[in-house]
Amino acid sequence: MMLMNNLSIIVRHSKVFCEHRLHDYGVGFPEQVILMYLSSNNVVNQDAIAQYFMLDKGAIAKTLRKLEEKGLIKRLQNPENKRENLISIAQEGQNILGEMGKALNEWNQYFFEGLSDLEIRQYENITKKIADNVAKLNEKTVTDLKAEGQRTK
Structure with a gap:
């Protein structure tokens, strides 16, 4: 949270x-x-x-x-x-x-004040992975909702 x-x-x-x-x-x-x-x-x-x-x-x-x-x-x-x-x-x-x-x-x-170059790269890599993960989750959710809609028709 x-x-x-x-x-x-x-x-x-x-x-x-x-x-x-x-x-x-x-x-x-x-x-x-x-x-x-x-x-x-x-x-x-x-x-x-x-x-x-x-x-x-x-x-x-x-x-x-x-x-x-x-x-x-x-x-x-x-x-x-x-x-x-x-x-x-x-x-x-x-x-x-x-x-x-x-x-x-x-x-x-x-x-980025007070962060080293390594910390900045780590931050960028981590946030990129998180963004990719949530994008995949939303794609899956949309796909699941579409499939659910097809089954109920």
Whole structure:
């Protein structure tokens, strides 16, 4: 239980820090997270974003709309599927990524303060394993629920 409490505290502090650092740009934490995702995934559709963050499409659509209104992302119709929009970062969004990178570097300095390089690597390896484990659990849960649904039909 203490692990979940500590993780929750870290996430809340991270959110406050990031929102404060990018306040002048008018970019909230959910928008920052999506911009970071887009920066490493180039061109994606809304479904890919929703699936990655395990959020409903409506929440993603709302955040994407805000990003588009601010000129931070571009939506282009998929030539292979006219009902689908492909989303990428606009030049203004690229500019904000630079500021986000600076904020992340500052956060990491405080986050890892007092830890050795070995401890940082261990932390990163452990949290990666935990993330993989819970992702597998959720995949299994979804698969089990789908199978259960098929049996009850």
